[in-house]
Amino acid sequence: MAIGSIIYAFELLIMVAMSVVSGEAFDYWDIADPILLTTLLSPALFILIFRPMRDQHTILEQTVSQRTQALELANRDAITREALLNQVLETTSIGTFMTDEQGRITRTNQTMATMFRRSAESIIGLEYIAMVDRVDVEAARTNTKRVRAADKVVIDVDRRYIRADQTQFWGYLTGRSFQQEGQANRTFVYALTDITERKRAEDATRIAATAFESQQGMTITDSQGTILQVNEAFTKITGYTVDEVIGKNPRLLQSGRQDAAFYKDMWECILLSGSWQGEVWNRRKNGEIYPEWLNVSAVKDDAGAITHFVGAFSDIGERKAAAQRIETLAFYDPLTELPNRALLQDRLKHALTASARHQRQGALLLIDLDNFKTINDTLGHEQGDLLIQQVAKRLVSCVRESDTVARVGGDEFIVLLENLNQNNQDVAKQAKITGDKILAQLHRPYEFGGVTHHSTASIGVTLFDSTYQDQIEEPLKQAELAMYQAKTAGRDTLRFFDPQMQAGVSARAALESRLREALVQDHFLLHYQPQVDAKNRITGAEALVRWLDPQRGMVFPGEFIPLAEETGLILPLGQWVLNTACAQLSSWASQPKMAHLTVAVNVSARQFHQGDFVEQVLDALKRTGANPRRLKLELTESMLVDDIEGVINKMSALKRMGTSFSLDDFGTGYSSLGYLKRLPIDQLKIDQGFVRDILIDPNDAAIAKMLIALADSMGLGVIAEGVETQEQRDFLTDLGCAAYQGYLFSRPLPLEEFEALVNRG
Ligand code: C2E
Ligand code: CA
Ligand code: CA
Numbered sequence: 001m002a003i004g005s006i007i008y009a010f011e012l013l014i015m016v017a018m019s020v021v022s023g024e025a026f027d028y029w030d031i032a033d034p035i036l037l038t039t040l041l042s043p044a045l046f047i048l049i050f051r052p053m054r055d056q057h058t059i060l061e062q063t064v065s066q067r068t069q070a071l072e073l074a075n076r077d078a079i080t081r082e083a084l085l086n087q088v089l090e091t092t093s094i095g096t097f098m099t100d101e102q103g104r105i106t107r108t109n110q111t112m113a114t115m116f117r118r119s120a121e122s123i124i125g126l127e128y129i130a131m132v133d134r135v136d137v138e139a140a141r142t143n144t145k146r147v148r149a150a151d152k153v154v155i156d157v158d159r160r161y162i163r164a165d166q167t168q169f170w171g172y173l174t175g176r177s178f179q180q181e182g183q184a185n186r187t188f189v190y191a192l193t194d195i196t197e198r199k200r201a202e203d204a205t206r207i208a209a210t211a212f213e214s215q216q217g218m219t220i221t222d223s224q225g226t227i228l229q230v231n232e233a234f235t236k237i238t239g240y241t242v243d244e245v246i247g248k249n250p251r252l253l254q255s256g257r258q259d260a261a262f263y264k265d266m267w268e269c270i271l272l273s274g275s276w277q278g279e280v281w282n283r284r285k286n287g288e289i290y291p292e293w294l295n296v297s298a299v300k301d302d303a304g305a306i307t308h309f310v311g312a313f314s315d316i317g318e319r320k321a322a323a324q325r326i327e328t329l330a331f332y333d334p335l336t337e338l339p340n341r342a343l344l345q346d347r348l349k350h351a352l353t354a355s356a357r358h359q360r361q362g363a364l365l366l367i368d369l370d371n372f373k374t375i376n377d378t379l380g381h382e383q384g385d386l387l388i389q390q391v392a393k394r395l396v397s398c399v400r401e402s403d404t405v406a407r408v409g410g411d412e413f414i415v416l417l418e419n420l421n422q423n424n425q426d427v428a429k430q431a432k433i434t435g436d437k438i439l440a441q442l443h444r445p446y447e448f449g450g451v452t453h454h455s456t457a458s459i460g461v462t463l464f465d466s467t468y469q470d471q472i473e474e475p476l477k478q479a480e481l482a483m484y485q486a487k488t489a490g491r492d493t494l495r496f497f498d499p500q501m502q503a504g505v506s507a508r509a510a511l512e513s514r515l516r517e518a519l520v521q522d523h524f525l526l527h528y529q530p531q532v533d534a535k536n537r538i539t540g541a542e543a544l545v546r547w548l549d550p551q552r553g554m555v556f557p558g559e560f561i562p563l564a565e566e567t568g569l570i571l572p573l574g575q576w577v578l579n580t581a582c583a584q585l586s587s588w589a590s591q592p593k594m595a596h597l598t599v600a601v602n603v604s605a606r607q608f609h610q611g612d613f614v615e616q617v618l619d620a621l622k623r624t625g626a627n628p629r630r631l632k633l634e635l636t637e638s639m640l641v642d643d644i645e646g647v648i649n650k651m652s653a654l655k656r657m658g659t660s661f662s663l664d665d666f667g668t669g670y671s672s673l674g675y676l677k678r679l680p681i682d683q684l685k686i687d688q689g690f691v692r693d694i695l696i697d698p699n700d701a702a703i704a705k706m707l708i709a710l711a712d713s714m715g716l717g718v719i720a721e722g723v724e725t726q727e728q729r730d731f732l733t734d735l736g737c738a739a740y741q742g743y744l745f746s747r748p749l750p751l752e753e754f755e756a757l758v759n760r761g
Helices: 002-023 027-032 034-060 064-091 110-115 134-149 196-212 232-238 260-273 317-331 341-358 372-379 381-398 424-443 473-488 499-521 557-567 570-589 613-624 644-657 673-678 688-692 698-714 726-735 751-760
Strands: 095-099 105-108 154-162 168-179 186-194 217-222 227-230 275-283 289-300 306-315 361-369 404-409 412-421 446-448 451-453 457-464 494-496 524-533 538-549 553-555 598-602 631-636 660-666 683-686 717-721 739-741
Touching: 095 110, 110 186, 134 154, 134 168, 168 196, 217 232, 232 306, 260 275, 260 289, 289 317, 317 341, 341 361, 341 404, 341 412, 341 457, 341 473, 361 381, 361 424, 361 473, 372 381, 381 404, 381 412, 381 424, 381 446, 412 424, 424 457, 424 494, 457 473, 473 494, 499 538, 499 557, 499 570, 524 570, 524 598, 524 751, 538 557, 538 570, 538 751, 557 570, 570 598, 570 613, 570 631, 598 660, 613 631, 613 644, 644 660, 644 673, 673 698, 683 688, 683 698, 688 698, 688 717, 698 717, 698 726
Parallel strands: 457 494, 538 598, 598 631, 631 660, 660 683, 683 717, 717 739
Antiparallel strands: 095 105, 095 186, 154 168, 168 186, 217 227, 217 306, 275 289, 289 306, 361 412, 361 457, 404 412, 446 451, 524 538, 524 739, 538 553
């Protein structure tokens, strides 16, 4: 009896203690311990409720003599226990109830009633299932069946319940069945705890934990910046484990790339606005420096005081590397890894802006290899690439790190020297020093493919200042012009851009557009210069083009033919001359005194080399009805050296029609007899250069003599041009020349004057 009392008292103590504990305001316990509570509680309840019955049963086995006394004791104990049980049930903060086999509630306590916002009486007789929220009814039913089917089952389960007022709460249920010996029906005892708060907290924790363990590195520090917690991503990114950083300051990640002012700004921003984000370069445990995107937020308590800082960051090294790769592709030359033209233009733009700010000048050097094409053509592109790479290296070695070396074309490089000086002379001097250094470097022999190679470069230099801020193409053009000057000057040299050079270029550009306009406006006309025979009879004329410019008056071909050749305008112009000359021939054909005249037309190289040149001539003849035999085409030696077969074919085709050929400016070229013989030429035209000094210069006389003899030996006609005096003419006659053209006979004349001249004679 005494022992029994002690046990009950002990159990009661646990119960009360537990009630007290669970009733306490410690959130933590509320969240974490109902499990512990109820597990402990179940055996306690078991002992309280069933021990008396078991005791009774034991008593029955005792001797009859003891029975009465024992029963008495037992009854008394039972009453006491019943009272105790009631007391415990009513004081515990755990809802308890018992059900029968059918799940009908047979007994409950006040806590349970309060939990369901009902009276205890109204609960008795209800089915347990009826108290479960609809969402969990299915699960509850299955579980109840399982419990009933089993012999002895302990259940513990989180489940939602519904109160009288239809509100829901989460309950944690434990329970077990008990079978009294000799009794068919079992009794089920349950403990139910409201765990709504715990559930909510669990959810919040789960969400927070999921968020915390994101891809982003996370650091939580206290208000002093001491690290309290980091996540797995933190370790992954920084290389530091949790243990290595807890208690430390995030400063241990600093790379030194940002200065104190940077961190000062950052903290000012956090303290002021509550957060900061930006790019920070940090150092991993292995020493590697990496860029991260960092977001720091201050956590404040209700009073607004900062309690924690949360840092979230992601490694943006990959993203940066990708961006860099894209930049490399767009702005660097893959062969040499030097900046390309786009990047150079960008740098130049900056340099021009900067020069405005600092009143300083810079220089632009355009470097063009002299013989790159030969190397490329003879050795192949791979060898050419090797040369380019070596040139690139040497160029870089010639300049300061702040200068730019760019590859802007196949064998074209640009060196941009910035921030040189304020004084023009000094800048030029420095640019010259660098340029000379480059020339010397590039002049040195190159070793690749096991062979020594030689190369040189031509450099054009221009100085720039803020004047060109809005026209960056200008310095580039100037450097190019200067580079061409260097080429003309014999290569392997350097030339400075000179403003006069520029003036010439601008004038040419203006001339070109006016020339174009003249073609459209039909501002050209032909003058005719007589060609005479030994008896001074006019046999024909050379058609010489003139430009009647409304602004400048008569413009002579020397001023526009070279440009027309360069720009291709010579093609439409040449065609116009051809057509006009043929039309003239056709018109003269019906004038008795003019009908015998030939017209010599100058053909430029570009014109002659057109694929359809023959067709163009035939077309002009056909359209005008001119007699091909009266048409003479003046070609020059230089245009006949390339593609000799093609030249012969063209000439032969025209010759078959009756058209003849005169070789203009003869003697100035480098014709070899061998090839001259193969060409179907009719006449050699001794250049006026030999005629001019034929009486004074024995060399010219000798050459003229030789040319005439040559023509004779080849069975070709010969005509001397530029004959100005009777003496010249007589000298030529003595040498055997029987046809002449020159001021002695007539200047080139406008059509009417020429016709008048012929008609007079
Ligand atoms: P060219 O074919 O050698 O023409 C002869 C040039 O010598 C002409 O100059 C002519 O006026 C000039 N001349 C003729 N006799 C004398 C003389 O006694 N003394 C001197 N000092 N000069 C004389 P022009 O007309 O100024 O033509 C210059 C060049 O322009 C021509 O040289 C020819 O190469 C080119 N040219 C003229 N017309 C045409 C044309 O229709 N087509 C092409 N492609 N070129 C043309
Ligand atoms: Ca001519
Ligand atoms: Ca000539």
